[in-house]
Amino acid sequence: MLAEKYPERIKQIFAKYPDKRSAVMPLLYLAQEEYGWLTEEALREVAGLCDIDPTQARSIAGFYTMFAEKPKGKYWLQVCTDLPCALRGADQFFHELCEYLGVDPEHGGTTDDGLFTVEPVMCLAACDKAPVLQNNFHFHENLNIEHAKQLIEKWRAEAAAEEDKDDEAE
Numbered sequence: 001m002l003a004e005k006y007p008e009r010i011k012q013i014f015a016k017y018p019d020k021r022s023a024v025m026p027l028l029y030l031a032q033e034e035y036g037w038l039t040e041e042a043l044r045e046v047a048g049l050c051d052i053d054p055t056q057a058r059s060i061a062g063f064y065t066m067f068a069e070k071p072k073g074k075y076w077l078q079v080c081t082d083l084p085c086a087l088r089g090a091d092q093f094f095h096e097l098c099e100y101l102g103v104d105p106e107h108g109g110t111t112d113d114g115l116f117t118v119e120p121v122m123c124l125a126a127c128d129k130a131p132v133l134q135n136n137f138h139f140h141e142n143l144n145i146e147h148a149k150q151l152i153e154k155w156r157a158e159a160a161a162e163e164d165k166d167d168e169a170e
């Protein structure tokens with residue numbers, strides 16, 4: 001439970017707002033950080049902390065693309081395919097990226113190994129630097145598919161190295 005695990009952080013978050021309900025977004029972030037995505041239980045927990053109905057917490061989580069309502073891969077890749085970015089080739093970039101990762105080229109999805117989730121999103125506020133990809137909230141701009149493939153392989157190697165380290169530690 002967030003309240004038991006992070007009492008100080010929650011106190012600090014509430015201290016920034018005059019009304020408990022205003023803390024819903026930072027608390028959703030905290031829940032997502034803890035659970036990896038916003039489970040029904042996480043939404044209830046946040047709603048309980050903010051004294052709001054879980055439906056309200058769910059609607060906020062559903063509105064913003066930075067909140068995950070489904071389990072995601074370790075690397076959560078969001079590509080803006082909104083019109084200004086599409087005009088700079090983001091649509092084509094998204095399709096090629098999906099094909100490279102072996103997921104649905106229209107809607108994206110999660111790779112079979114659970115390592116990558118790729119999805120199209122609306123404006124990420126980097127319209128002049130498209131194609132733009134956000135990986136776990138880190139931006140990569142002015143991409144082309146070759147550069148993106150290099151990033152994917154770098155992340156794949158990092159994940160494998162982490163796994164090796166974990167195996168050694170056991």
Ligand code: FES
Nearest residue numbers: 080085124126127
């Ligand atoms: S329209 Fe793609 S970042 Fe703004």
